[in-house]
Amino acid sequence: MIQSLLIANRGEIACRIIRTAREIGVRTVAVYSDADAKALHVRMADEAMHIGPSPARESYLVGQKIIAAAMQSGADAIHPGYGFLSENADFAQAVIDAGLIWVGPKPDSIRAMGLKDAAKSLMAEAGVPVTPGYLGENQDPAFLAEQAATIGYPILIKAVAGGGGKGMRRVDRAEDFIDALESCKREAASSFGNDVVLLEKYILSPRHIEVQVFGDRHGNVVHLFERDCSLQRRHQKVIEEAPAPGMDKATREAVCGAAVRAAQAVNYEGAGTIEFIADASDGLRADRIWFMEMNTRLQVEHPVTEEITGQDLVEWQLRVASGEKLPKAQDELSINGWAIEARLYAEDPAKGFLPSVGRLEHFDLGVGGRIETGVGEGDAISSFYDPMIAKLIATGDDRAEAIAELAGILDEVEVWPVRTNAGFLFNALLDEDFGAARIDTAFIERKLVELVPDPEPDEDILRGAAAISVAVGNEESFGEMAGFRLNAAPNRSVALGSGGTFRTIALDDGKPLAAVSGFRDEERVVAFYEGQAYEFDRASRGSVGHGVADGAILAPMPGKVTSVDVSQGEKVAKGQRLLTLEAMKMEHGLIAPFDGVVAELNANAGGQVQVDALLARIEKEDA
Structure with a gap:
């Protein structure tokens, strides 16, 4: 068994790996950038090594620094987590060449699945169903336009080296194809240094179904059933669950069997995910589910698989990397209950989901469910890294129970002053169509307006x-x-x-x-x-002398009246601005509490007032 493990990552996944390693007696080494010097994963690990400045390209993405830190700390293995260098075949090979254990698939397996076109060709040869499309080398625009017409619109243009929604365009009409192709190629070249694309039939009612697979160096490969990751925003997963709603036994056997064949085709070792796209216009059917790509690493959403199978996938990774056989055979694995996960992001849905950064002055995620996080109260959300604060995971005997449990967890989320998407997630879970599993990858886009919480309090x-x-x-x-x-x-x-x-x-x-x-x-x-x-x-720490019922308008704090918008005897409507008070470097509008008449007015523009001063009084007209 591995004795000392360096984790080449940060945040919640680093903390997650540390917990399992500690449970099985493996020493842990964290790495950190300048921005993460006091981060939770650094505090949790047995040892921590500084690897560079805050930008990831100068720290977490520099393989030589990570390997040097492993050698210096005496670690005998490196776990890449996900993201960063986790699917970099050259880094994996460099780790192995340095005499260290790589906790992941063989570099050749990563390379085989790294380019979407080559991977699809390989899968087709292995008998895994692939989405209709064009995977060839001919990149001539006119030729690709002909292929698109043959496939039939709508089609999807995808960069072969793409990911995260970059280098991807949907095209609905032939006349839009060339412009979309050029745009896609420019973005792919900029993001991945490779502008080669493939074409796929665009599925109109798509569900994102993925299967967790695991292999060892002894030739064993198993699946740990499927997950549904259809709720996405801008191609980024938001809510994931296991098992997939509406998946019957026959379809599950077909899809999971195809995933195992896919892993066997590349002699896969360790944890991996086979991603499928399903045409759910007529429910989930085996003949309408196609291979999309393989992620040669642990997935963000792996906890939902752990919850329904009772297995610790990080422990599996460490044991397989140490040369052991898989802990369980296929017939020893089963689905028990339901699990659902929501990704809590530091972002403001009311402002177009702009990232929200800063210090977590108040941070309480409650005590329910399973919480995976890499921060605590007092820590900072940095602009240098992914804005995910935590993963919130709930379980239940069935889907409805798991949804209700997760909604309860989200209801208890208290994060300030950093804004989060917790209210947005809460609304999504309680949406009638989500509850009825009427979902696809466009679910959030269709319902965005109604899912974003009103920023104004009721x-x-x-x-x-x-x-x-x-x-x-x-x-x-x-x-x-x-x-x-x-x-x-x-x-x-x-x-x-x-x-x-x-x-x-x-x-x-x-x-x-x-x-x-x-x-x-x-x-x-x-x-x-x-x-x-x-x-x-x-307004004040004490009692307010007058209440809304008597129409008294009091100064909420000492300040200067900057404008008076009404006159004595004037009729006003509920919510109408009466005057404006400048205090604490802000302007505060004072409004009429109900329809009525300005019976009293004691404010003048430019005048200074003290807290609780009676500025105006509104009387109801029938008073």
């Missing part, structure tokens, strides 16, 4: 935040707070600001409060609900 969230604002202590949860009092005086109210607008909220009106959690400090309240984070400015 009334229930506002009331929950108000309760947090007046509660004693900074870490309170308010899920069961109907009739909430905390010794408050009658008509207890609090003013909170959101989006520059303050509102006064009455808490003792007998209405129940939503299950909002969160925290407060002197200046703000942050509330979490269904995975989404909401920030509010606090």
